[in-house]
Structure formats: structure tokens, C-alpha cells
Amino acid sequence: MRSWLLCISAGVLAGVSNAACTNKCGSNKCLGAIAADPAFGESFCSSWLALEPATTTVTEVETVTSTLLNVETALTTLTVTTATFTVTGSERSTIYQKRAPTITEADPALPDPTDVIASQCSSNEDRISKACSCILSTATASTVTVLETAVTTAVVEAESTVVETVTDNVVATVSVAAPAVTIPANIIVNGGFEDYLDTGNILPWTDTKDSTGGRFDVVNGVNPCMTGGSYCAGGRVVVRPYPPTTGSKYIAIRETFVGRPSTTYAFSFLYRCLNYDAGTSIDILYKGSVIGSVNQCYNSAAFYRPTGITFTTDATGQGEVEVRFRNSGATPYLYFYADDFKAIAV
Template identity: 85%
Template sequence: MRSWLLCISAGVLAGVANAACTNKCGSNKCLAAIAADPEFGESFCSSWLALEPATTTVTEVETVTSTLVNVETALTTLTLTTATITVTGSEHSTIFQKRVPTITEVDPALPDPTDAIVSQCSSNDDRISKACSCILSTATASTVTVFETAVATAVVEAESTIVETATENVVATVSVAAPAVTIPANIIVNGAFEGYLKTGNISPWTDTLTSTGGRLDIVNGVNPCSSANGVVTCAGGQVVIRPYPPTTGSKYVAIRETFVGRPSTTYAFSFMYRCLNYDSGTKIDVLYKGAVVGSANQCVNSASFSRSTGITFTTDATGQGEVEVRFRNSGATPYLYFYADDFSAIAV
């Protein structure tokens, strides 16, 4: 039985996590989530750990025959160099490359297994990495052997000295397509910041505090709701961020997140926000790969939140990108701050 299965079984029978398993495989809860679907789990882990194709080197030397006809004295010397065959992958190998997806459309009626794994692993990179290393430690690597045959025949009809030299240098490369990767409907991870309650951070978001200054608080207990055309919508969680942009220097503070979406696809980016102690220059800019793609500046004297509209970006052929949200204090207004929540990017 695989060692990680023993870890899961031990945790279930004892009712607690086995210490040895926890050290090696991380959280049993996280490990069980990845192992729930072995095929998907190995695909997910190979992508997460950014595994590269293995390289197999095969060396073979074949026997060479020489035929001598009507010769009283003949010397045949055959010199062969080693045939070196370098093979990368094979049609029988499964090679997982990190986030270079062949897109599989998601059935919105089914839960996304990636979300389930991230949730059970508490969005903790270290837990996921430990569990994945444990899952893949018993995987059998596929190898391919390529045989090249060098055969030389010398036919001599007169007395002479024959020297035959055969040299073969072969490099064979086989490319294997990466497996399908499931892209969720909303490609922004932890857009509601509820993961903060378990992890104590807003990962995979990062902030610009060290480079731009300002302040960023995580607030629990706010229930953001907005009203548009008489319809009231709420964020569904009570954790929000509270940015305080600086009044000098950059005059903004930002959060960023990298993601993988569908290649060459347009996404609508939106979020809920509220401005406090604002002026006419107060706004929130959204940047995709460093370029501004839209802004939100509907600050009103109301406890209700506003939802940004009309902000879109289009991914390139890789589907990979970074979105940055800048909370600006262009007028250097004292005590200006924002609330923000429920960030999402949905294909249109």
C-alpha cells in the first residue's frame, strides 16, 4: 500500500493526525482531498510542483559482420563509436508541466476539484506542496528505450587491408502534450478574502506596502451589499480589506494576484467597494500586466457598497496574467480609506 494511503488510514482510525505522517505529508485533511481522485490528484500535484520531463539516455552497440571473398590475407578492422540516444518523454509517458493548460471547459453544475483541494488545504502552499510530494513519491516514472542498429558489411575480392569505421550519433526527441487543466469560472482565487480566517493572510494576493507605503487592514464583521436597479446583492462573506493610501509619494496602495485563465479570452473584472472621507479625485484603478484597463470612482455618501462595471482584459495565448488593484488618493486627502471585497474575473 502506498505510504500516503497509510497516513490517511491512520488518521481516520485514530481520529487524530499521525505525527510522522504530518511531518512527511503535511495535513491529512489536505492529503485526503488530493487523493480523493488519484488521476486528478497526480495531475494537480505535477502541475503544482512544476515537474519537468525526465530524460533517459540509452546506449547500444550492435555487432557488425564482414564478408571476405577470394582473399588469402585480409585484415578487417571495425571501429564503432557509442550510439547515444537521448529521449525526452514518450507517447506512453505522462508529463505534467506547470500551468501550460490545454483547456477543458468546466461544467458549472459540478464542484471544481481544484477549489476543493485548496479549501481542504486551507490555501496553504506549504501544506499542498508536502501532500503533493507525498502523493508523487510512489508514482512510477515512464521510460522509453530507443534502439538503433548499425550494421556494416565489408566484401573484399583482392588481397588488401580493410579498415571500416562506423559512427552513429542519434538524438531522438519526443514531445508530449501537457494534460488538460481545469480552469474555474472565476479565475481570481480568494477574491472574498474569507481564506484569511484560516490562514491569517490574503494569499495568493500580495500588497505593495513596502514599495508604495500606506496601510492595509483585514476586517472581519462587515457584510458588503450593493443596490443596483432596485436589486440588492451581497458579497456572501464578512471579511473585507481596508486600504489606506498614503497622502505623499505614490499616493496609492495596491493588491496583486497572478492567475491562469483561458488563452486569448476576454474577462470581466469586478468587485464591491466603498470610499470614506473621499474627494473628487478618489478612485480605484485596475491594471492588467501593468496597464490600466479600467477604473471605479462611484464614491457616494452611503453605507451601501458600489460594484465596479465595464472593466475587462484579454489574456494572451498562455492564459497567464497578473491583475493589480490600486486604491488612489490623488488629492492627498487626510483620513481617506476604502473597503473592498468580492473580486472576480469571469469570461465574457
């Protein structure tokens, strides 16, 4: 026997509401009014709770084809609605929506069942919702007949999802995957600044001279090699930042990039200090936070490559690195050479 019928019967025999039933199904009077006509009650409750069918995969469809225009990949999934869903209220319960009953002409001499329900439930929405959840928890699941239908869907460029109705209660969904993006081993673009000679700019780098002061040049003809020629950059183009002696006392270059999501990268570059003092240093920032500082300056023509500077991307893979050339001692004529910027996954 249905659990809500047991609740009603217990309430009639005892003359009072059963506590367990009241907690789950609400007022017995309200429950009894809705259950008086099961067919009407289940239809009323389905409408009251605004139930919508969930979806399950259709395997009966005979053929599904897609015409793809200017996209790399398309995943085609055909789904059909059923009557299974979950209602979240004062407690969780899985209920099943019964197929709508055949409506017969009402006897004008009888009161409107909706008015009776409203009266017995004191127009209390919570009572009606609890009673309806109880009634529908044991309702018979409706069925959906799926027709074998050939479906052709055209997917145009710049559309990510196309949804169209095929037959009653059947929905064809075509999802287009985003084109694959190849992320290079070194995610720093134009790290050697050789592109400057052809384009006339340092993109995608930018510099801060307009806001921090100082001077920033790109020069050709420098041989950026480490001590003893143990490593040399691939070209002879380097950047030459002159940090200011007042105000911020630094000038910086920045680059925004896209790397692998949630991945740790090692950041490095070649540099050399000229006309430096003890206050000369370089800070490296990732998304505005300092992740490393270097101050090795030598009286030689050799370049130095710092190590151990890392950052980790977030779930988007997007980030920004900034390199600040500092003149904390306000030394006149201090400048740097820098080249071969890299950020490689570790």
C-alpha cells in the same frame, strides 16, 4: 535520361557551359567529375550534403505497448526513417538518398576520386553542393525493411518524451501529454478574502504597502451589499486599504493567475469609499497597463460594482491584475472597503 547527364553532354558538344545547367548544377567540370562514377558520386554527395533520412509512420509494427507511471495521458507513435528529405540551398529541391553502393577495393594505379572531384571543382564548396544536389535529385530512393516487432516502453513521471532505437532505421517515440488543467469560471483566487481567516495571509494576493506606503487591513463583520440589497457578497470579510497622503498617494493589491489562453475576461469587484473627496479613485491594471478607472463614491453604506472593465490573455493564459486605491487629493483618513473580486470569461 538524367537531367545532369544532359547538362554534361550539352557542355561537351557546345564547348562552353550551358547557362541553365550552370545555374542549377554549377560547373560542368565539377559535375562531370562527380558523375564519372555514378555509384561513387552518389555516395560522395550523400556524405558531402550530410543528408539524414526523414521519418514516416510505420504500420507494419505488430504490437506496441506502454507502461505508464503516474501520468494521466500517453500518446504512442512509432515511426521509421526513409530516405526522403528536403535540402535548402541556393534553390529548394527534394532529393532522394541512394542506398550506399558496395565498396570494392580501389585500383592503386587510379587517382583517388575524391582528389579528382576537389581538383575539377576547384575545392569550391558551393560548386560541389550544386553538382551534388543535381546528381541526387534523380537518384533512386532507398528502401527500408521493417520488422514486425513487439515494443514495450516504460514512461516514468517527469519525463515528457522517451525515444529509443528498436531496429536499424526504426525509432519508437512515446509522447506523454501534460495532465489536463481545469480552469475555474472565476480565475481570481481568494477574491473574497475569506481564506485569510484560516491561513493568516491574503495569498495569492500581495500588497504594495512596503514600496508605496499606506496601510492594508483585512476585517470581518462588514456586510458588502449593493443598493437595496440587490446583490451581496457571499461573506462578511473585506479588505480595507488606506492610501498614503504623500509620495505615491496609492496603495495596491496584486494577483497573478492562469486563465484560458487568448480569452477576454470581465473584471469586477465591490467597493465603498469612506472619508473621500473629488480626488478619490481606483485604477485597475492588467500586466502593468491601466484597463479601467472608477471614482463613484456615495454617502451611503451601499457598495458599488463597476462594469465594462476587460482584459484579454495571451497564448499562455498567464496574467496579473492590480487594483490601485488612490488618494490624489491627499485627504486625511480616506480609506476603502473592497470585496468579491472576479474575472470571468465573456
